[in-house]
Amino acid sequence: MTRLRNLRRSKIIRDSLGHHHVERRQLIYPLFITSGHGVKKEISTLPSQYIYSPDVLLKEMEKLVDLGLNKFLLFGEAHEKDFLGTGAYDSDGSVATTIRGLKEVFGDSIFLISDVCLCPYTSHGHCGIPDKTTGEIKNDESISLIAKSALTFAEAGSDWVAPSDMMDFRVGAIRKTLDANGLTKTGILSYSVKFASAYYGPFRGAIDSSPRFGDRSTYQMDPRDMRQVSREISQDIAEGADAVMVKPALAYLDVIKTVRNLTDLPVAAYNVSGEYTMVKESASKGLVEERGIVLENLGSMVRAGADWVITYHARELLERNWLE
Ligand code: PBG
Ligand code: ZN
Numbered sequence: 001m002t003r004l005r006n007l008r009r010s011k012i013i014r015d016s017l018g019h020h021h022v023e024r025r026q027l028i029y030p031l032f033i034t035s036g037h038g039v040k041k042e043i044s045t046l047p048s049q050y051i052y053s054p055d056v057l058l059k060e061m062e063k064l065v066d067l068g069l070n071k072f073l074l075f076g077e078a079h080e081k082d083f084l085g086t087g088a089y090d091s092d093g094s095v096a097t098t099i100r101g102l103k104e105v106f107g108d109s110i111f112l113i114s115d116v117c118l119c120p121y122t123s124h125g126h127c128g129i130p131d132k133t134t135g136e137i138k139n140d141e142s143i144s145l146i147a148k149s150a151l152t153f154a155e156a157g158s159d160w161v162a163p164s165d166m167m168d169f170r171v172g173a174i175r176k177t178l179d180a181n182g183l184t185k186t187g188i189l190s191y192s193v194k195f196a197s198a199y200y201g202p203f204r205g206a207i208d209s210s211p212r213f214g215d216r217s218t219y220q221m222d223p224r225d226m227r228q229v230s231r232e233i234s235q236d237i238a239e240g241a242d243a244v245m246v247k248p249a250l251a252y253l254d255v256i257k258t259v260r261n262l263t264d265l266p267v268a269a270y271n272v273s274g275e276y277t278m279v280k281e282s283a284s285k286g287l288v289e290e291r292g293i294v295l296e297n298l299g300s301m302v303r304a305g306a307d308w309v310i311t312y313h314a315r316e317l318l319e320r321n322w323l324e
């Protein structure tokens with residue numbers, strides 16, 4: 001028997017053994033972009049997170065970079081929506097405009113990943129195009145539009161694209177479209193294992209992207225069936241994904257670990273909006289200590305095997321020096 005507390009006796013020894021800890025280099029910070037000028041608005045469903053117009057985000061980026069953030073996941077908010085989600089492939093849209101502006105100023109000192117989906121831009125709020133009579137979300141018709149959207153962001157200068165729609169074969173369609181247009185260097189972070197989850201509520205509130213009829217359970221995965229995980233991962237890899245994602249993270253740490261063991265590709269964990277608001281709301285009531293909760297949550301994702309952690313906490317984590 002040993003005195004196990006000897007390994008915990010001082011801060012120096014504890015710090016020296018703290019292997020399972022999130023590090024700044026692993027953080028990806030989501031950003032929300034809307035149309036117009038001079039807009040910086042706090043998102044009511046996501047406390048301390050803002051939605052920016054392209055011009056304001058260009059100015060704010062300086063501060064984010066100074067904090068040490070260098071990887072960003074971009075989302076668009078659209079006021080004009082239509083059946084085919086044409087805003088998703090508008091090269092003058094707010095996301096494409098922002099990418100061009102940011103890349104002109106910051107070049108390769110920042111890494112931009114653009115979320116690719118139709119739901120922010122469709123009048124029905126689905127991630128694909130519904131059949132007009134049955135309402136069924138059509139797969140093969142949707143992926144050509146999704147690939148078109150990915151091309152729009154890649155042409156604007158996005159380093160990578162991240163399809164979040166969960167249609168079959170969209171990674172392959174995107175890879176083929178990018179390559180055919182000479183964009184062989186644009187990588188794909190696939191939302192490979194994405195569950196139909198109640199944890200996305202605050203995000204949908206932020207950009208008004210809830211489905212107007214039905215739900216997403218015919219394309220997003222069922223939280224009760226883990227036997228589809230490995231096939232989703234292998235198919236995305238076969239189609240050309242450069243990295244894979246598990247989403248949400250906290251209720252699916254076992255899945256992150258499974259995916260870690262399935263592939264040597266980078267694995268991203270998405271600490272989604274509902275996971276974030278549960279922490280922010282209880283911390284704002286003084287019920288929990290925010291720093292401790294955030295570090296435990298993000299640390300658990302790293303421990304489960306995530307290389308990258310996509311989190312709304314990223315900015316405050318650095319502003320408040322919580323990683324020191
Ligand atoms: C769009 C998309 C969603 C999220 C990321 N991309 C919402 C959804 O699928 O309805 C969720 C992100 C979050 O909750 O933080 N397909
Ligand atoms: Zn979507």
